[in-house]
Amino acid sequence: MFKDITLGQYYPGDSVLHRLDPRTKLIGTLAFIISVFIFHTFPGYAVATVFLAAVIWLSRIPPRLIFKGLKAIMLLLIITVMFNIFLTPGEIVWSWRFLKVSREGLSLSGRMAIRLTYLVTGSSIMTLTTTPNQLTNAMESLLRPLNRINVPVHEIAMMMSIALRFIPILMEETDKIMKAQTARGADFESGGIIKKVRNMIPLLVPLFISAFRRANDLAMAMEARCYHGGGGRTQMKPLRYAMIDYAAFVILTVYLAIGAVFRIVGI
Amino acid sequence: MGIIKALGLVFDYLKYDEEGNVEDTQRAIDDVSLDIEEGDFIAILGHNGSGKSTLAKHMNALLLPTEGTMWVEGIDTSKEEKLWRIRQKAGMVFQNPDNQIIASVVEEDVGFGPENMGIPTEKIWKRVDDSLKAVGMLSYRNHSPNRLSGGQKQRVAIAGVMAMRPKCIVLDEPTAMLDPIGRREVLDAVHELNREAGVTVILITHYMEEAIEADKVFVMDNGKVVMQGSPREVFSQVETLKSYRLDVPQVTELAYELSQAGVKLPQGILTIEELEEALCR
Ligand SMILES: Nc1ncnc2c1ncn2[C@@H]1O[C@H](COP(=O)(O)OP(=O)(O)OP(=O)(O)O)[C@@H](O)[C@H]1O
Ligand SMILES: [Mg+2]
Numbered sequence: 226m227f228k229d230i231t232l233g234q235y236y237p238g239d240s241v242l243h244r245l246d247p248r249t250k251l252i253g254t255l256a257f258i259i260s261v262f263i264f265h266t267f268p269g270y271a272v273a274t275v276f277l278a279a280v281i282w283l284s285r286i287p288p289r290l291i292f293k294g295l296k297a298i299m300l301l302l303i304i305t306v307m308f309n310i311f312l313t314p315g316e317i318v319w320s321w322r323f324l325k326v327s328r329e330g331l332s333l334s335g336r337m338a339i340r341l342t343y344l345v346t347g348s349s350i351m352t353l354t355t356t357p358n359q360l361t362n363a364m365e366s367l368l369r370p371l372n373r374i375n376v377p378v379h380e381i382a383m384m385m386s387i388a389l390r391f392i393p394i395l396m397e398e399t400d401k402i403m404k405a406q407t408a409r410g411a412d413f414e415s416g417g418i419i420k421k422v423r424n425m426i427p428l429l430v431p432l433f434i435s436a437f438r439r440a441n442d443l444a445m446a447m448e449a450r451c452y453h454g455g456g457g458r459t460q461m462k463p464l465r466y467a468m469i470d471y472a473a474f475v476i477l478t479v480y481l482a483i484g485a486v487f488r489i490v491g492i
Numbered sequence: 493m494g495i496i497k498a499l500g501l502v503f504d505y506l507k508y509d510e511e512g513n514v515e516d517t518q519r520a521i522d523d524v525s526l527d528i529e530e531g532d533f534i535a536i537l538g539h540n541g542s543g544k545s546t547l548a549k550h551m552n553a554l555l556l557p558t559e560g561t562m563w564v565e566g567i568d569t570s571k572e573e574k575l576w577r578i579r580q581k582a583g584m585v586f587q588n589p590d591n592q593i594i595a596s597v598v599e600e601d602v603g604f605g606p607e608n609m610g611i612p613t614e615k616i617w618k619r620v621d622d623s624l625k626a627v628g629m630l631s632y633r634n635h636s637p638n639r640l641s642g643g644q645k646q647r648v649a650i651a652g653v654m655a656m657r658p659k660c661i662v663l664d665e666p667t668a669m670l671d672p673i674g675r676r677e678v679l680d681a682v683h684e685l686n687r688e689a690g691v692t693v694i695l696i697t698h699y700m701e702e703a704i705e706a707d708k709v710f711v712m713d714n715g716k717v718v719m720q721g722s723p724r725e726v727f728s729q730v731e732t733l734k735s736y737r738l739d740v741p742q743v744t745e746l747a748y749e750l751s752q753a754g755v756k757l758p759q760g761i762l763t764i765e766e767l768e769e770a771l772c773r
Contacts, residue, residue: 358595386595390593390595390637393638394590394638439591446586446591447594449554449579449583449586450579450652451580451656458607458608460607461603461613461616463613
């Protein structure tokens with residue numbers, strides 16, 4: 226049942242976006258998120274919308290999938306909008322008993338809604354077009370300067386990629402143990418929350434024991450294959466910027482420049 | 493001196509109490525001496541807890557001897573500055589295929605060893621291609637290891653070791669968790685590496701049938717090497733093997749029972765064909 230779980234939500238494909246270097250996509254997403262905060266007027270948002278629409282079109286991903294990510298934040302979105310509408314003081318345009326809606330509140334909540342939606346959509350496009358491993362590699366490569374202040378960047382990235390490999394295995398194992406314990410009369414379904422948590426013990430104990438054994442075995446296997454940390458290591462698939470990445474950076478710069486100009490001119 | 497040589501090897505596991513003082517020692521290897529020739533296919537047999545895995549871990553410097561010395565290709569394994577060279581020369585494959593595959597894509601896992609050794613990128617690709625081809629897994633290079641069968645995973649693990657271009661590979665019960673088909677696949681791959689690439693193979697196993705195909709068999713009991721010789725020499729001593737709580741291959745067992753019952757048969761029959769021929773004579 227857990228076998229088909231996909232981490233992140235990679236959508237395999239061969240679009241321009243899929244072929245971009247993961248670092249480009251990571252930087253691009255960050256830049257886009259910053260841009261929706263720079264833009265604060267409706268002409269500005271129009272530019273962001275065009276940019277986002279173009280990216281979605283380039284990614285060749287069914288828009289249905291992209292907007293699925295929005296469902297998860299629907300509640301957060303509604304609460305944010307409500308708070309902003311009703312609690313922002315200013316020129317009252319509508320009131321009913323203690324509820325007051327101000328012009329400022331409307332425009333602020335509209336902006337918040339757009340920002341949140343674009344932020345989530347933008348990052349979904351990144352995770353849909355990039356495998357978790359590529360993302361890990363990109364992060365390792367971009368954060369490498371932090372090595373100088375003794376942040377163990379390589380080790381963190383290695384931990385992340387091992388976690389990615391073992392999560393499906395442990396999920397499957399959980400499933401197996403659950404079935405085995407159910408066959409022995411364990412009950413994971415009924416009872417209140419406290420009873421349910423207590424019932425988890427026969428599941429968690431074997432799971433932890435197995436996870437520690439796996440960790441021990443894996444450490445030994447890695448050592449046997451000459452692993453000794455990040456120093457002196459080469460890469461089988463080093464990240465390399467190609468022409469499309471430089472092109473992407475140019476487009477990104479132009480886009481951010483428009484945002485800056487709009488902001489200065491005050492459109 | 494052969495590729496792997498041990499002289500008076502002793503190893504104690506230490507047990508610690510809460511304060512970190514040594515509370516107890518458990519002797520896992522007790523005065524073992526052996527000499528393995530380059531290019532040989534060696535099988536190591538022994539009952540549970542006889543010290544096989546502990547011995548194997550010495551061949552890769554994962555453990556260092558308490559007493560005595562272990563040499564790999566003439567290098568003393570306790571020389572710390574030679575550690576990575578030793579681990580590259582003597583690769584190791586473990587029992588559980590899931591717990592030794594590191595990457596989420598087959599080819600990246602095979603490249604892991606060469607990456608650690610600092611091999612340049614283009615050469616890593618060549619090594620990955622060669623080793624995947626050698627174990628017949630080239631067409632699976634872009635697959636996720638989670639979707640492979642046990643035998644396929646174990647062949648990927650072997651390819652991962654081969655990509656380091658070792659002289660010798662130590663396999664600690666690589667087939668214990670596999671079904672008969674998977675076992676056959678893995679054994680065939682290992683035999684092929686031994687024949688074609690001339691890699692020295694040290695195979696630890698619980699299956700007597702796997703030991704028949706070896707050049708030489710070592711039997712361990714209670715931390716000691718108690719028997720060694722060709723499979724025929726070892727398996728002809730049915731009584732001695734039983735005293736070490738080991739079985740003999742089924743055919744050998746049958747021939748032994750028959751000769752006990754008065755049928756005239758030579759000792760140390762290993763295959764069905766041999767038995768057939770001896771009976772028809
Ligand atoms: N990490 C450890 N700490 C303490 N004692 C250990 C440890 N590993 C093994 N031993 C002990 O050392 C002895 C030899 O163990 P070893 O694992 O080498 O046997 P083995 O022949 O590989 O057995 P098996 O066939 O079960 O794999 C056993 O008595 C075992 O209990
Ligand atoms: Mg063992």
